[in-house]
Amino acid sequence: MTTELSNPLALIAELTHRCPLHCVYCSNPVEMQSRSNELSTETWARVLEEAAAAGVLQADFTGGEPLARTDIIELVHAARAAGLYVNLITSGMPMDESKLAALVEAGLDHMQLSFQGAHEEIANEISGTKSHAHKLRVLEWLKQHRIAVTLNFVIHRRNIDQLEEMLAIAESSCATRIEFANVQYYGWAFANRENLLPTREQLEHSVEFLKREQERLKGKIRIEFVVPDYYAKYPKPCMGGWGRKLMLITPSGDALPCHAAQVIPGLTFENVKDRSLREIWEKSTAFQKFRGEAWMQEPCKTCDRREQDFGGCRCQALLLAGDAAATDPVCSLAPMRPKVDAILAGMNSPPPAEIFVKPNWLYRPNPS
């Protein structure tokens, strides 16, 4: 395995944890950051410059809801001025036609618009907010503008049977990419996991359907989907490897290798207010912690796949195995795989009837 350090390719700019939605699958940490600690416009502008200088190609503005920042137009400007490709990952909620026009004018390259379901009822249940109709309006407005549009449908047990209707929404829009993003279990999704996991039968049916539709729409709309990794044979190469390709900045300026890293005990994260982005990337102990192979346990240490998937996700290893250096328990070769199998067994063969009843959700609140 090469030990040379590559530069980061994308900067995930988590601008705020404020959001008008309360999605039960949100990957933000359960302990969210308060508005009063958010970085200023000037600091973000400097961070974006530093990112470009460090070799970053893309800025992903996300949150919470990035449009909750009143300076979002300036931030888009700043990212383009720094020479970055600009993504906005949004619910579309605090947006009207003139804000959309202003974003495009400022140089926004790509908008990823989230959908919680194929219709009002499920979308409102999952997001805890009346939001679906507004998103459809945003889809119409987008037809007037020349930016890339991706629709991100967040998939789980409560809406995995609506793929056909979701696809119909996408086909009548100007989107050229669709992500059917099965929920991954971090943050609020982890808290709501037993109500979100699809059954094996639901999943198999969805994969069959999506493979067919992917082929049908080839060259017209690009469909991407990944199964929840609890059901996979091998783990995902999380973030392209710890500290290899991606860097996330929290609303208060902490630099993390990924959005969930704060669950790992004993890690101290450096802040962009105190140190340059490049230095944090290259030298901070948090970023160094799981680079290379020295930290790996068996079977990862000698596994043929270790340069492909890096042993999976550190945060998931922490959440499921209690040890961030363990093999990601979703891996079929992991000593802790039986724990994941037990979770799945409890809801398959056959699925108990009660899992299809509308659950009592733990809704994500809006931080102060």
Place this chain on the structure above:
Amino acid sequence: MPPDPNSFPRLAPGCRLNEKSQQPRMLLMPERALRLNGPSLEIIERCDGKHTVQQIIVDLQKIYSKAEPLKVEQDILGYLTLLQNQRALDFG
């Protein structure tokens, strides 16, 4: 399906080159970036809605006159198809 030789390829919305001053030259798109070397940069620069597929092939065959013309054609058609499948190109 290979592109129609008389169609005009154009970079799709939100797909663009990085600045001329930035090295290496890259094609930037949602969640993806492609490094562009000599031939691929020549092809992408001509995906402006003003060159037909056939014109791009002819141009590249002139520039890379030492290469087998049929191979140049096949490589270009393959590359354009790949980019279309990634939704980086539209054909008008």
